[in-house]
Amino acid sequence: MRPILHHYPTSPFAEKVRTILGFKNLEWTSVQIPPVLPKPDVIALTGGYRKTPIMQIGADIYCDSALIARVLERLKPEPSLFPADSAGLASTLAQWADSTLFWTAIPFALQPAGAAHMFKDWTPEIQKVFREDRSAFRANIPPMRPPEAIAGIGIYLGWLESMLRDGRQWLTGAAASIADFSVYHCLWFIHRGGPVASILNNYPQLQGWYARVKQIGHGSHNEIDSKAAIELAAGSRAEVVIPENFLETHRLPFGASVTVAATDYGIDPVAGELVISLPEEIGVRRTDPRAGTVVVHFPRLGFEIRKAE
Numbered sequence: 038m039r040p041i042l043h044h045y046p047t048s049p050f051a052e053k054v055r056t057i058l059g060f061k062n063l064e065w066t067s068v069q070i071p072p073v074l075p076k077p078d079v080i081a082l083t084g085g086y087r088k089t090p091i092m093q094i095g096a097d098i099y100c101d102s103a104l105i106a107r108v109l110e111r112l113k114p115e116p117s118l119f120p121a122d123s124a125g126l127a128s129t130l131a132q133w134a135d136s137t138l139f140w141t142a143i144p145f146a147l148q149p150a151g152a153a154h155m156f157k158d159w160t161p162e163i164q165k166v167f168r169e170d171r172s173a174f175r176a177n178i179p180p181m182r183p184p185e186a187i188a189g190i191g192i193y194l195g196w197l198e199s200m201l202r203d204g205r206q207w208l209t210g211a212a213a214s215i216a217d218f219s220v221y222h223c224l225w226f227i228h229r230g231g232p233v234a235s236i237l238n239n240y241p242q243l244q245g246w247y248a249r250v251k252q253i254g255h256g257s258h259n260e261i262d263s264k265a266a267i268e269l270a271a272g273s274r275a276e277v278v279i280p281e282n283f284l285e286t287h288r289l290p291f292g293a294s295v296t297v298a299a300t301d302y303g304i305d306p307v308a309g310e311l312v313i314s315l316p317e318e319i320g321v322r323r324t325d326p327r328a329g330t331v332v333v334h335f336p337r338l339g340f341e342i343r344k345a346e
């Protein structure tokens with residue numbers, strides 16, 4: 038089945054995955070979702086998880102862009118996101134970008150001038166709803182003040198610029214990797230800030246690199262609505278194989294009733310039966326009146342499993 042990406046146009050992490058789909062030259066299906074709650078169709082598939090994007094393949098629902106990238110790698114191994122000579126470095130840099138760099142880029146881009154540019158077409162009422170939604174969504178993330186964001190982003194951009202000064206085309210070497218796409222979406226969000234994006238003019242090597250990633254594009258896709266995606270899940274079957282290396286972490290066996298939740302923000306728990314427990318992936322099986330029985334997959338890093346009460 039074609040992967041279905043549930044996303045909205047201005048989501049940075051969705052831009053990361055869209056560009057990976059272009060890099061992989063995969064045909065995919067787009068489902069547009071709301072940027073704020075309520076998201077009834079998303080929740081029908083995930084059971085509570087509401088970060089963007091999620092990816093659907095039949096009745097398998099994949100959460101978090103880090104895991105989505107690895108699933109796309111399994112679907113189409115070449116060109117690889119994890120080149121053999123730099124896989125560890127690329128994965129480490131990607132995790133830094135998706136957390137530290139991202140949470141510095143957001144307040145930097147949302148300085149008054151950047152926010153005014155980004156939301157210039159939004160009514161005051163829509164802006165208020167968005168602010169309230171994001172305030173609750175990011176409750177676990179201590180806010181970074183603009184002065185710290187400005188200082189921090191300058192340091193980080195300098196580090197990235199220095200990586201490219203030896204003439205390499207990509208951050209970790211001669212081939213593109215997951216690191217490029219994780220750094221890219223952070224700078225893509227800064228570009229959305231209009232006048233504040235002028236800081237990037239100070240980093241010519243980084244500008245050239247950014248243009249190369251942007252040129253990849255998003256590949257070929259079609260559009261369906263979320264109702265059709267839910268019907269597809271309900272008519273599909275998630276394949277669960279009990280591997281010999283099922284990890285009984287937390288003394289939780291296959292089939293245990295658990296909850297899984299992010300540990301940083303958007304910490305809404307998802308309840309179900311633990312049916313996947315691998316070194317880098319966990320998954321729970323759950324049933325929804327509309328979506329039927331699905332398996333919701335999460336990366337192990339950044340998520341916690343708890344025995345259901």
